[in-house]
Amino acid sequence: MLHTWSQTLLDHYHLHCIVTGGGVALGGTRWLSSSAHYLFPVQALSVMYRGKFLAGLKALFDAGQLEFHGQLAALAKPSQFAAVVREAAAPKWVVYAKRPFAGPKQVLAYLSRYTHRVAISNRRLISADGQQVIFAYKDYADGARQKTMTLSVAEFVRRFCLHVLPERFVKIRHYGLLGNRQRQQRLAHARQLLGLSAPPTQPETSAAKQAGTESFRARCPFCQQLSLILVREVAPPRAARPIVVLDSS
Numbered sequence: 001m002l003h004t005w006s007q008t009l010l011d012h013y014h015l016h017c018i019v020t021g022g023g024v025a026l027g028g029t030r031w032l033s034s035s036a037h038y039l040f041p042v043q044a045l046s047v048m049y050r051g052k053f054l055a056g057l058k059a060l061f062d063a064g065q066l067e068f069h070g071q072l073a074a075l076a077k078p079s080q081f082a083a084v085v086r087e088a089a090a091p092k093w094v095v096y097a098k099r100p101f102a103g104p105k106q107v108l109a110y111l112s113r114y115t116h117r118v119a120i121s122n123r124r125l126i127s128a129d130g131q132q133v134i135f136a137y138k139d140y141a142d143g144a145r146q147k148t149m150t151l152s153v154a155e156f157v158r159r160f161c162l163h164v165l166p167e168r169f170v171k172i173r174h175y176g177l178l179g180n181r182q183r184q185q186r187l188a189h190a191r192q193l194l195g196l197s198a199p200p201t202q203p204e205t206s207a208a209k210q211a212g213t214e215s216f217r218a219r220c221p222f223c224q225q226l227s228l229i230l231v232r233e234v235a236p237p238r239a240a241r242p243i244v245v246l247d248s249s
Helices: 042-062 070-076 078-089 104-112 153-161 183-194 206-211
Strands: 002-005 011-015 022-024 031-033 125-128 132-139 145-152
Touching (some): 022 183, 031 183, 070 078, 145 153
Antiparallel strands (some): 002 011, 022 031, 125 132, 132 145
């Protein structure tokens, strides 16, 4: 899952990834569990990440997809850009990896707060007028203390727009066991191999109970699955009638 923003709405691009601790064997007859240290050696990951990142950056430069303005204008020259890449490749890069503080439920609860939210939630907004916006944020460089920041309306909108994804960009992607195609069948098979019972079904909503039949359930316009429940139809607002002024003069 892509996460692009910091507490102050500046660009902070990173990915949150959930990786299963094992997988179904090629024959599909058993589950292969991973060892306790199965994921990535941190030192090897830092070297690999540095190489991939700088190679991708150079590819963007060669394709003319990078722009340099202000103090960075000199980097538009290939020699200057190459010098910066060499300088960045010299030191060791740090990859921070550790076990989560809690279990899977807490990790998923944390990530769920970012799936359908962009940049800032309403509860962090303190005030706004035609000139400036004041919002709350956590300063992690100062022990995660709660602070407030005041920005002009133009700067606030600029920072917010940094995190509006391009049209048709997929923010959350699933692979392997959780891939979209035949996901339910694969998960059911994995639970069977692990000896786990099927997850409890979601409780039926009052609207669905009242309908009593699938004919009242709306189909998704894309996958045609009965995944939507019709609660009620909201009529479009009526256009205001024009005000007729009678001039009796």
